[in-house]
Amino acid sequence: MIEGKESAAVGRPLRYGMVGGGPGSFIGGVHRSAIAFGGYGTLVAGCFSRNPANSAVTGRELHLDEDRVYADFEEMARKEAGRTDAIDFVVIAAQNDSHYPAAKAFLEQGIHVMCEKPLAHTLEQALELKALAKKKKCLFGVAYAYAGHVMAKEARAIVESGEIGDIVMVMGEYPQEWLMDLLEKTEGQRQAAWRTDPKQAGISNCLGDIGTHVENMVAMMTGLKIRQVCASLDVIGKGRTLDTNAQVMLRFTNGAKGMYWSSQVAAGYDNGLKVRIFGTKGAIEFVQEESNYLKLSLKEQPPRRLSRGNGYLHPAASKNSRFPSGHPEGYNEAFANLYGAFTAAVRDRMDGKKAKESDYDYPKIDEGIDGVKFVAKCVESSRKGTVWIDFD
Ligand SMILES: NC(=O)c1ccc[n+]([C@@H]2O[C@H](COP(=O)([O-])OP(=O)(O)OC[C@H]3O[C@@H](n4cnc5c(N)ncnc54)[C@H](O)[C@@H]3O)[C@@H](O)[C@H]2O)c1
Structure with a gap:
């Protein structure tokens, strides 16, 4: 299994975007913290809430460019894909009903996805996401964070x-x-x-x-x-x-x-x-x-x-x-381990390496489907x- 520490470096920090994680939310901030903790990527774009005003509040707090804080995830997927400095992957940290449509929107634009669980409302939706990820050659992680301990x-x-x-x-x-x-x-x-x-x-x-x-x-x-x-x-x-x-x-x-x-x-x-x-x-x-x-x-x-x-x-x-032993690690480190492996896969994919997604130690779409x-x-x-x- 390939871990974060073993990945080759793309010659720049990875760029990522987030759906969810707006004011008063829980898990979006945990994802941001874990990615920053490991130095695995820089947040450059987001649609943090269904309410554009709330999304803008989070965008300002996180010092994002105003033009990369979007009113909805479909606009975000479309516009990000059209940029020369587009996001390399997206984190979907909104509640369950947004997982399927948001993941679909980014996969359609060929953007790698890390999505919260449960992956989708129905098995049909989950299987559709798998087929789309395969068609678009996208990596797909599911944030079963405890597996990172x-x-x-x-x-x-x-x-x-x-x-x-x-x-x-x-x-x-x-x-x-x-x-x-x-x-x-x-x-x-x-x-x-x-x-x-x-x-x-x-x-x-x-x-x-x-x-x-x-x-x-x-x-x-x-x-x-x-x-x-x-x-x-x-x-x-x-x-x-x-x-x-x-x-x-x-x-x-x-x-x-x-x-x-x-x-x-x-x-x-x-x-x-x-x-x-x-x-x-x-x-x-x-x-x-x-x-x-x-x-x-x-x-x-x-x-x-x-x-x-x-x-x-x-x-x-x-x-x-x-x-070292006796210096406790916890939830943040488990999440960071998940991102270490996922971003290693993204980097290696960008570097044109031939490794299979199954070579990387993070929960993938099949676990989400299960x-x-x-x-x-x-x-x-x-x-x-x-x-x-x-x-x-
Ligand atoms: N892996 C874990 O350990 C773990 C832990 C907690 C929650 N979760 C999962 O994370 C997801 C979010 O849970 P939470 O507790 O953080 O919820 P939350 O209500 O605290 O936060 C959800 C955020 O998503 C935003 N949002 C909702 N719909 C959106 C949309 N269409 N576009 C953009 N933003 C949108 C909301 O405004 C809010 O900011 C759930 O699916 C949950 O199952 C996973």
């Missing part, structure tokens, strides 16, 4: 090494408490408002928002392919129509079993993503809020706590580490009375 990559390397044997069970959970109250009814709570609105969020809230991270983390660490799902999506909170709690049982193609639980109504929990992988010889446990560590428990041996930054980690993981499919199949299962549904 060094110790998540270490988990993957341990599984690949065979140290914990054949995978037989996986348990994933993602409890949060932030939607226990009807936050969406409070003025200014934009993140709660759109996540509980089917027009903007899509067919699922909780499972689409955080359950997809569980699905992606397990897939990334184990390579397991889902054969069937059986799901119960619970709408907890008066007046809501979308799920705020989701339980999923899984059967994988290799015979392994799984259970995923995600919740936004779990008292006392901030962002408790945890994945446990059980093999025939041992188990590993990754806890997002303690992402500098990984628990390795081999059968009939005392558990070990592996610590990021130490020489005993697999090189495929440790080469993503930035600071996430959309996971949500669709779980919603179908739940609507039919929590029955087993084939994945393919």
